[in-house]
Amino acid sequence: MQLTPEIKAQIEEQKKQCVFCKVISKEMEGQIVFEDDKTIALLDIYPAVKGHTVYMLKEHYPLPSFIPAEDFIHKFGLIPQLAKAVKEGILTTGVNVFISLGGVAGQQSPHFLAHLLPRERDDKFYNFEFKKGKQIEEEKGKVLVQNFPLMMANFFQRSPAPWHQGPGNVPGFLTPIYEKAKVLYEDERVLCLLSSLPAVPGHLEIYSKEAERNIEELSPESSAHLFFTASLAATLIFEALGVQGTNILLKSGFSDDNPKGRLVINILPRKQNDALQNIIWQPQQPTYDVKEIAKRIKDYSWKVKYKKKELERKPGMISTKPIVFSERKEEKRIYSVDEEIRKAIERVK
Ligand SMILES: [Zn+2]
Numbered sequence: 001m002q003l004t005p006e007i008k009a010q011i012e013e014q015k016k017q018c019v020f021c022k023v024i025s026k027e028m029e030g031q032i033v034f035e036d037d038k039t040i041a042l043l044d045i046y047p048a049v050k051g052h053t054v055y056m057l058k059e060h061y062p063l064p065s066f067i068p069a070e071d072f073i074h075k076f077g078l079i080p081q082l083a084k085a086v087k088e089g090i091l092t093t094g095v096n097v098f099i100s101l102g103g104v105a106g107q108q109s110p111h112f113l114a115h116l117l118p119r120e121r122d123d124k125f126y127n128f129e130f131k132k133g134k135q136i137e138e139e140k141g142k143v144l145v146q147n148f149p150l151m152m153a154n155f156f157q158r159s160p161a162p163w164h165q166g167p168g169n170v171p172g173f174l175t176p177i178y179e180k181a182k183v184l185y186e187d188e189r190v191l192c193l194l195s196s197l198p199a200v201p202g203h204l205e206i207y208s209k210e211a212e213r214n215i216e217e218l219s220p221e222s223s224a225h226l227f228f229t230a231s232l233a234a235t236l237i238f239e240a241l242g243v244q245g246t247n248i249l250l251k252s253g254f255s256d257d258n259p260k261g262r263l264v265i266n267i268l269p270r271k272q273n274d275a276l277q278n279i280i281w282q283p284q285q286p287t288y289d290v291k292e293i294a295k296r297i298k299d300y301s302w303k304v305k306y307k308k309k310e311l312e313r314k315p316g317m318i319s320t321k322p323i324v325f326s327e328r329k330e331e332k333r334i335y336s337v338d339e340e341i342r343k344a345i346e347r348v349k
Pocket of ligand 1: 014015018019020021022059060061110111
């Protein structure tokens, strides 16, 4: 991605202050549970649950829109294997992947990262239990329905996939959900719709068509595609709904807030003082031996490996061409990459 000198300078400034960059360069100590040439995972120093892990690229990127396609696919392609290792190490039934975009959504670090939270029934973690809120206004819903397929089509144009021909089929386990909700987008691997039980207006859900319950079942490419769809959906609601931030929350396997153990990504638009302000946990010291827990995860994570040759296509660049974004069908707005990055920088301020 072409960054202006001004943005490059801002990122260099961020890096100097960044705790994670210091752990990565081994200037500071951290409980590392997994590491390869591009990514690193460590135990969070203020865990929400036992085994709470943060996972990031070693290169400092403030937001996903900065990440080159190859690195995005590497990082998010590894999540199924890493989630499996964390679950096996902690012996739990479920896992969440939680991402904050923007300060209002709880992004505390300018080093973009994903939280992995091992989950099980009766674990006393209630932050991801949602109450039904308001539906999105009809006009705004239309903007989403019109634009998301366009954004995805643009993406496939830039980065064609041999498996992609069109909307694909709906597997039996998704049929009841499919029939009830407003579909925004679907292809052979993912289904994106407006939540029928929205926590906040504009709450989207993204399902994998390949796995009903567990993220561990997805191939690296399917996982990367699922998270890419999620990050594009987050960009869409950020732009189209004029919100201040977004949360991306993946649920997988059984926990109290996921009694059916479904695999689903929630895209949550965020505003100051909204109905989701309790989604972020309070910082607390670990109540367990962190060295012991790190060792238990490492006993399983050593076999986590990113194999490029497993990918079915070469990654194209995600952000080298402008995203076409239209408010109404007849009127198209084109965002340049620079504009996209400027907005992204604004978001983390
Ligand atoms: Zn950093």
